[in-house]
Amino acid sequence: MTIQKFVVTADQMRQIETRIFAAGMPVAALMEKVALLIARRIQQLLKAEGSSATSSVRDLTDRRKREEGKNLVNSQLPVIGVLVGPGHNGGDALVVARELHFQGFQVVIYCPFSKLKELTQNHADYARSLKIPFVDKIELLKNCYLLVDGLFGFGLEREITNATAAAIDEINNLNIPILSIDIPSGIHTDTGEVLGTAIRAKHTLCLGLWKMAFLQDRALEYIGSSELIDFDIPAADIAAILGETPAIQRITKASATQHLPLPRSPISHKYTNGHILIIAGSRRYSGAAILSALGARASGVGMLSIAVPESIKPMLSSQLPEALVIGCPETQSGAISELPVAIDLGLYDAIAAGPGLTLEAAIAVESVLESDRPLVLDADGLNILAQLGTVPILSERCALTIITPHPGEFKRLFPELADETGDDRIAATQAAAQLCGAAVLLKGARVCISWKDEGDSLRDSYGSRTITYLNPESTPALARGGSGDVLTGLLGGLLATAIARKSPPQSVAATAAWWHAQAGIMAAKERTELGVDAFTLTQYLIAALREFAK
Numbered sequence: 169m170t171i172q173k174f175v176v177t178a179d180q181m182r183q184i185e186t187r188i189f190a191a192g193m194p195v196a197a198l199m200e201k202v203a204l205l206i207a208r209r210i211q212q213l214l215k216a217e218g219s220s221a222t223s224s225v226r227d228l229t230d231r232r233k234r235e236e237g238k239n240l241v242n243s244q245l246p247v248i249g250v251l252v253g254p255g256h257n258g259g260d261a262l263v264v265a266r267e268l269h270f271q272g273f274q275v276v277i278y279c280p281f282s283k284l285k286e287l288t289q290n291h292a293d294y295a296r297s298l299k300i301p302f303v304d305k306i307e308l309l310k311n312c313y314l315l316v317d318g319l320f321g322f323g324l325e326r327e328i329t330n331a332t333a334a335a336i337d338e339i340n341n342l343n344i345p346i347l348s349i350d351i352p353s354g355i356h357t358d359t360g361e362v363l364g365t366a367i368r369a370k371h372t373l374c375l376g377l378w379k380m381a382f383l384q385d386r387a388l389e390y391i392g393s394s395e396l397i398d399f400d401i402p403a404a405d406i407a408a409i410l411g412e413t414p415a416i417q418r419i420t421k422a423s424a425t426q427h428l429p430l431p432r433s434p435i436s437h438k439y440t441n442g443h444i445l446i447i448a449g450s451r452r453y454s455g456a457a458i459l460s461a462l463g464a465r466a467s468g469v470g471m472l473s474i475a476v477p478e479s480i481k482p483m484l485s486s487q488l489p490e491a492l493v494i495g496c497p498e499t500q501s502g503a504i505s506e507l508p509v510a511i512d513l514g515l516y517d518a519i520a521a522g523p524g525l526t527l528e529a530a531i532a533v534e535s536v537l538e539s540d541r542p543l544v545l546d547a548d549g550l551n552i553l554a555q556l557g558t559v560p561i562l563s564e565r566c567a568l569t570i571i572t573p574h575p576g577e578f579k580r581l582f583p584e585l586a587d588e589t590g591d592d593r594i595a596a597t598q599a600a601a602q603l604c605g606a607a608v609l610l611k612g613a614r615v616c617i618s619w620k621d622e623g624d625s626l627r628d629s630y631g632s633r634t635i636t637y638l639n640p641e642s643t644p645a646l647a648r649g650g651s652g653d654v655l656t657g658l659l660g661g662l663l664a665t666a667i668a669r670k671s672p673p674q675s676v677a678a679t680a681a682w683w684h685a686q687a688g689i690m691a692a693k694e695r696t697e698l699g700v701d702a703f704t705l706t707q708y709l710i711a712a713l714r715e716f717a718k
């Protein structure tokens with residue numbers, strides 16, 4: 169079982185927790201276990217940072233051994249501030265404060281609440297008895313080296329207002345690195361929405377199972393970097409609440425690799441490895457066709473055909489010697505006016521259409537929509553689809569369609585939905601998939617992919633019957649023109665191969681999103697976040713594959 173693939177709502181986490189407690193695990197024991205893991209992780213992180221502050225802390229612990237029994241409070245030493253809320257998130261924080269205190273760190277506690285849950289109150293009383301200082305003004309935290317945020321966890325449901333909101337803003341303004349326990353206080357666990365105001369963490373330790381907010385773009389600036397603290401939730405309890413095959417999953421290396429067309433059959437030939445037709449480009453946007461084709465090339469697809477306006481055919485042929493380039497009749501401005509009369513779409517396992525077409529290519533896009541071929545539709549293909557009427561057209565298709573909108577295109581395709589679901593990208597993608605029957609890949613920092621479930625699996629947390637995959641890792645280096653064109657080609661190539669190999673076609677969308685992001689991450693590591701232009705990205709696809717698929 170890979171714990172990394174699970175993702176839960178606050179309600180699901182509560183249900184899982186309830187089962188654990190009902191089975192006999194004492195609440196206090198679980199809090200103790202979890203908070204000890206957090207305290208240990210904080211110490212590791214401080215050590216890894218290797219800063220002067222950490223060495224002072226180390227000096228302190230060494231000295232502690234030497235000077236046993238002496239008062240260790242020394243204002244010159246780094247102080248860790250612990251922010252404590254009224255619920256069990258605050259309880260976790262108090263256990264962390266206590267442990268760090270015993271490890272020789274200088275700790276101060278800020279708890280602006282008079283009424284605490286019982287267990288949290290017990291820990292607060294014990295911390296006071298240990299003479300860990302409590303401060304009641306935020307300015308007294310200003311010399312802290314690190315703040316640990318335990319104000320609210322997944323129990324936060326309503327807006328933070330008044331004094332608490334003002335305190336959070338003041339804490340953020342101290343500009344001290346903050347480590348959040350479970351989730352930055354103020355972030356909605358499911359939607360990632362900021363409930364009034366929220367802690368801006370540098371790093372967040374998510375407890376037990378990944379919460380939905382970590383996959384919602386709007387929460388990412390608050391979450392900072394993040395990691396999961398696994399506290400041994402029994403697999404049976406997870407399965408009881410999420411189902412044997414959870415309706416919503418984070419993409420993992422294992423799941424991405426599972427849907428790669430590897431290994432190849434030793435007796436495969438070019439046609440059994442799939443034939444993709446890419447329809448892309450115009451005189452104005454010729455590069456889009458090249459980038460999509462290079463993306464498809466990296467997928468290892470058996471045969472690559474590219475339909476472009478006649479006038480840019482030589483350019484494509486020179487860039488992609490292995491490809492079959494089809495010149496199409498073109499408009500005056502150099503867009504595809506229609507597909508060649510002689511083209512037989514039935515030859516292709518899948519079609520990918522859209523990048524760089526311009527709105528003038530509507531007739532060509534209509535032809536592929538009317539065909540019975542599995543289809544990836546992107547960019548201008550989507551803009552044309554929106555004009556034709558998204559839902560009626562897609563509902564009529566008899567083959568799989570995968571649409572890959574960015575949020576702007578999504579709004580054009582599903583204007584009502586975009587209004588209803590706001591910035592909840594997961595809910596929006598699921599609702600769109602449910603409505604139009606296509607697989608929907610919503611681009612963004614955390615790509616979300618959803619399609620209607622034809623089986624009998626559980627309803628997902630939003631009540632719709634969809635399968636959803638969320639890409640947990642990416643890089644802002646990919647936020648530039650052309651990187652989407654690469655994804656279209658890569659996805660198209662994988663789709664054609666999946667069709668030829670008779671493997672589940674929708675799942676390749678998750679593999680493509682993961683692969684694309686991993687290539688971006690690898691390229692950014694080597695070349696910085698500014699060094700990942702779309703062409704460079706295509707050059708990292710195979711290197712990234714070699715790394716994650718080994």
Ligand SMILES: NC(=O)C1=CN([C@@H]2O[C@H](COP(=O)(O)OP(=O)(O)OC[C@H]3O[C@@H](n4cnc5c(N)ncnc54)[C@H](O)[C@@H]3O)[C@@H](O)[C@H]2O)[C@@H](O)CC1
Nearest residue numbers: 185199254255256257320321322323324325326327328350
């Ligand atoms: N799920 C699990 O298995 C575990 C959970 N633990 C911790 O428990 C947390 C959840 O604890 P709780 O359910 O007690 O909830 P929280 O600690 O997240 O906060 C809820 C508390 O805040 C108050 N509150 C909610 N919204 C507020 C607002 N807008 N303004 C002011 N007060 C507000 C509530 O009345 C309640 O007292 C997790 O995030 C985690 O840190 C851990 O102790 C161990 C294991």
Ligand SMILES: [K+]
Nearest residue numbers: 317320351353
């Ligand atoms: K928190």
